Amino acid sequence: MLPKQEVVAMLLAGGQGSRLGVLTKDIAKPAVPFGGKYRIIDFPLSNCVNSGVETVGVLTQYQPLELNEYIGSGQPWDLDSMNGGVHVLSPYEKRKNTDWYKGTANAITQNIPFIDRYNPDYVLVLSGDHIYKMDYSKMIAFHKEKEAAVTIAVQQVPMAEASRFGILNTNEDDSIYEFDEKPAKPKNDLANMGIYVFSWDKLRKFLLADEEDPMSSNDFGKNVLPAMLNAGERMYAYRFNGYWKDVGTIDSLWESNMDILDPNVPLDLSDPDWRIYSRNPVMPPHYIAKGAHVQNSTVAEGCNVYGNLEFSVLFAGVYVAPGAEVYSSIIMPGARIEEGARVQYAIVAENAVVGAGAVVGQKPEDVENKDEWGVAVVGPGCKAPPGGSVAPKEMLDAEEAGK
């Protein structure tokens, strides 16, 4: 038996993230680069460590290679400890009833033996596609105070946008009486952030019951939480006021990256008391050349910038040639922007190349039909040919381009 851990975190990292298109073709969504040097999973992992939660199971299923490699021993997050630490949990063959993770709840059910080893009081369920800094220990304290079976983190959203979210209808004491998934006529403005604290004995019971139900899709939102509500369990909404963004789509991923350039957005990545840890590339500091022009941008190590850069995020080892222009764009690790190329409102993925004179994306003001405008994407390892162009909303795929 391992030493008891009061809290075990389970991070759902198995989804395909199909709305990110080429960006998640070969990697799981939590491994998608974010913010100049991070990957999305750095945020929940760092939050765990900073909150004192040092036992984390990462549930992987879709394209886990790069994510597994990235997590490794967990050392960058101080999660390579003896008693807890980070564990990558993939579906595995059992004597009977072997299956993939059929749903979010099933992923946890299949790992009940992992959780039981630590004999925890609480299980924290997190998703791997959100950017936020949150002290889970406060949420757990709230959960204890309310003597709840489950506590769900919520964020207040503008009423007009509430119908895009999973809304929780609450009583005055923030106890939950109804789940309202993307309601046409929202009654409340508290959106479910996908962060749950469960009392383990309760969750364990409901997971096993859910597993017995052949009609269930084994999903937290659709099955387990409503079942708990119907059974009259104490369920509370925990209000969170900081920055939080779901980066599940190209647009939201792009926006969230732009947010780190905005001094008015409360997402300080340089807070010594709440570091966001990541696996650092081994590269020298970056170089800004004579004649380069860099405005309101963030640049990671190993970059060489000779051209113009405005409102952009450069990841490690990016090269921007003389005369190239990068505007309101995200350039992921190892990408090259060749001479005279123009990249605007675009995401250029890892190791992609934008050839000399190529034009990627457009400013919204230059597009007549606003419906045609969107962020352009050059896929991982893809080459936008010299002089060519990638239209707004277009996604350049390495395999497609090869044909």
Place this chain on the structure above:
Amino acid sequence: MMRGNEVIGILFAYVHEERVRELTENRVMASIPYGGRYRLVDFALSNLVNSGVNKVGVITEQNYQSLMDHLGSGKTWNLSRKREGLFLLPPFGAEISRTDGLISSLASIHRFLKNSKEEYVLISNCDTVSNIDYRDVFRFHSEKNADITVIYRHGTSPDTDKNVVYTVDPEGYVLDILIKRGSDQNCNYGIGKCIIRRQKLMDLVDDCMSRNLYDFDRDIMQRNLKDMKIYGYEYTGAAYTISSFKDYFEANMALMDPKVRTQLFPAEHPIYTKVRDDMPAKYGLGSSVENSIVADGCVIDGEVENCVLFRGVRVKKGAKLRNCVIMQDCVIGEGTKLEYVVADKNVEFDMNRNMSGSSSYPVYVAKGSRV
């Protein structure tokens, strides 16, 4: 070939620190910050590790706290291992009789050397920034069947006392060794790195100790020149030996040259250093940065030209920096103008200060000062 279990690395963390008094007041030579995010020891260690050496002893003398903090378990250099790894060797027992201290230091690690199984020892100072593949040197050493192979550079030797200057024949055989002041004339000067058989080194050190001889270059190298096969290996890649404060400044400025950066930081032989987990550098609206090296965590709202900015430097609006080396976590206040300034860690410049040195004499601002 050079296998891990054939060679141990011995690094002298302190050698030549008297040459850069400003920077070594509170630290050893090996932990002098360099190039925006490194310390000098990173180059010495990474070169060894990249060449396949997996056992390294670091000999320290005093003021080695910052070095211990930096090295930790050696994990960064992949030297935190069950088998072999990193060994910090602080002074032990006997007092150190100075001339250069090397022989006494080596004598004090007698047991470490004796208990090692590796056939060879690669000895190196930490005052040279370079990216040497020691496997090439080792191959040369084996081919020549040498007793000792020293690594040298050709050119004008550093402007200090006690440069070791070699006369070599076309095969690399060392005919003569002189110890003299640096000069403008081209010569083959040593950069404090050599390969020697472990047993041979121990014998030579024992011999010197019993004769009260304490100077490595004089009493081991010169004295035995006729009895040993000493060969010189010329290293022609980028290398900067820090023998004065001016050298230090210039070695930093050299990084603006893309050719130097490619030679010092090739992707296949990376230079490892302790990570800090800071955000990428941020450039504000209205900032202007040209020809500069900038590390993670910097926030720049002013003007920067020809500078090396270490991690976490803040340059406020209206500040102007030209030809400066600004170390970790310095803050440059609004409207402050600096030229040819080397600011050590955590220096704070208030608003509207002016300070300038010259290219031949950069101004040094001590660690933690407030200007």
